[in-house]
Amino acid sequence: MSVKKHIFVVGLNEFNLHRLKQLRGVETCEFHGVIDPAAVYETEVFDIDSMLKEATAHLEAHEGNIDAIVGYMDFPVSTMLPILCERFGTRTTSLESLLKCEHKYWSRTVQREVIPDFIPAFTAFDPFDDDALVKISDAGLYFPFFIKPIKSSGSRLGFRIDSPEDFYQAIERLRAEIGLIADPFNTVLEQARLPPDIAAVDGHFCMAEEIIGGWQCTVEGYVFDGEVVSYGIVDSLRYPHVLSFFHYRYPSGLPDPIQRKMTELTATVMQHIGYDNAAFNVEYFWDEVQDRIWLLEINTRISQSHCDLFAKVDGASHQQVTVDLALGKRPDMPHRQGRYPMAAKFFYRVFFTDAVVARVPDADEIAALENEFPGTVIDLQVTEGQRLSELPEQDSYSYALAYIWMGAQDETALLANYERLAEQLSFAFDDIIS
Template identity: 45%
Template sequence: MPKHFFVLGLDSLRLSFLRCVPDAGDYRFHPLFALEEVVNPMTFDYDAMLDIARQKLEAFPGPIAGIIGHWDFPTSVLLAHLSEIFGLRSASLEAVLKCEHKYWSRLEQRKLMPEWTPDFCAVDPFAENPLTQLTIGFPLWIKPIKAHSSYLGFRIENEVQFADALKKIRAAVHSCGDPFNQALAHIPVPDEVEDVDGNWCIAEEILTGKQCGIEGSLLDGEYRVHGIIDTVKDSKNLSFTRYEYPSVWPRHAQEKICEAGERLLRHMGFDNSAFGIEFFWDKRHDSFKILEINTRISQSHCDQFIKVHGVSNHQVPIDLAFGRIPDLSHYRGDYRTAAKFMLRRYRDTVLERAPTPAQIECVERDFPDSKIVITAEEGRSLSEQSMPDSYSFEIANIWLGAQSQHQLLEQYHQLADALEFRFGDDGVPEPFQFKCVRY
């Protein structure tokens, strides 16, 4: 008998990833909400979505093995909430919200690991004088309590930039903040967090160094890391340019963040679920900081795991659903390294012409096992994208595998140059001349 899984925001690309798990023919993957309903919706009603999902799952005629999610809020929270309702294995709703509420999470991090926690403070963007709430000096980062992909996140150098950023935040923060508040209403929230809701912001010190993330899981208290992925930003340290797997960090640094992740998640009461935690490492001082906790696998990493291990990281939530400890080291892929690249532009303009499907197919044939997804919409300004980065505009996602980092970066430069875009300002995408990283 096939085992049935519901997948939040399932589309054809992510379905192809799911089919790259062993015994995929034994599973049936059913969509729960359309992609656009859970990924960057302009606004949504969390409780209404919860009711719709509950009704759909209740109406399913057979047993449900589990619910799979690989997107940020609302997916990550709906997954825990629905699993709790239907008795499926998952971290508790309270533990998930504790990790995802940026201020609450920082408070807990500071209690356990103060030396790993950046300085921070809560800011009400609707206060009469938000500047008086700052307890840290410039420069700093400010971002909403609940957001993702750098949306409404700003580096602030002075009071003028602070005021300008808050103006932009006030205009858009409710789109995610209001539904996040609906989710928070389902759990008890401690007094120290209660007033800082989803429409508040958190200001934090600027983190320096290199960024890296661990993906792993806990099953009945047993902690396991299945992958360590480097998150590479541009030369200004503002926008993401690629996720590279496996990490090239030195072993001692990788061991440090793996140990820190275990301490942190146990403190949070997080169990029976997959996770991802991002860290910064300052090589000069050999010091580490926690960036954020994600309560899910990342769909951005699926293809890298397929290329390196021959299996998608979707194998992790599937294993957890059946009470198996995930271990991707058993699998072998065709490549030694792989990455997802984000092709960007830094100036707003109209995308007049993007590569056609036939042109993309031709480029993909020239670069075996590559995947290209155009993320900007032809005929529209780049700034009209849903939830854009505050400093740049994503044009395309490009997945590649190679036998070395040097080969990986060379192939990316060649592939990016082969994509024909036309913009209203006659500019071109910025493929970045990346250099190999060695420690």
């Protein structure tokens, strides 16, 4: 008789529990939630100390083995995992190696040591320093450039800066809002052994970087006992003329030599960082005009957005990777065994400054659409009466009303099906500020 494995998932919700139960080899696994999912999904206020104490108490109260502690979310979950795993003797990468990915300034300095030709010019700056713009210029960065916090989530508080006016408008928002992530991130930094030059750049700092762009994609991978494995590349396609994502598409349409080079760069940088026994993804741009690859950023988790894409195309959500690694096993990830040759996650958005949601599609309407387009999953992100500006984890230019996962035989069919579906989604708004 097989011994049951107890796997604890930080922020586990029903949507992802359903996914986890469909993985290969989990018949003898029991999944337990740690921390209410609303505490990590539905707020931007994170008391890391309290969350760690709550998680620790929950785990200590468990009668039986603690075989794995996992998560599939960005901050704060990703940064809590190494701390919890060290306390309870389960497998994941070290806190320092994780921070070499998540602390954007530390990450760039480490990348520069091994792949300097594939990263943009950069400098850290203090947004509360009135001379910050002068210091950015002194560091050799001139308009246009991009700024973002040294720890952020998604595209939040990221701005393209084309003029001093743009900079000071962005600084006003950064000063008002950066503490939401900076304060809890500093709590994590206090538990790590940081070099002095990195310790001086805490969570309230920002990054200024040379503008990079092109065809954006994400290399999904993992490290198992020191071996770096990349198992899929997902394209990230934006709405025309804005920074907001339109859809993620798998498999990638990038030329094979570009995909191979990205895989090679990924192995080089992840080995140099010392990342081990955990999943990751690395975002890149391919500037087709210059035929140049840029590393955008490293994330210390699978992309939750890509789970259904891998299930549709390869035959299993890549949560398979997270669970297998946490149990000390080489991931049992299938390849091209899914129902569809191509899949995408679409972001159904509005480009308002603000509004109040007056109507959303009801359950019957959603079920009818999912039935009309087999394999489709629609996940609404708003409720009636909700003010859009109160939604967490949005970019600086739009609001995502729904996530829609679809599979198809090819790109043409995929886009055509989405357009037909989107036309039938019925939302209404009051108090629109355009």
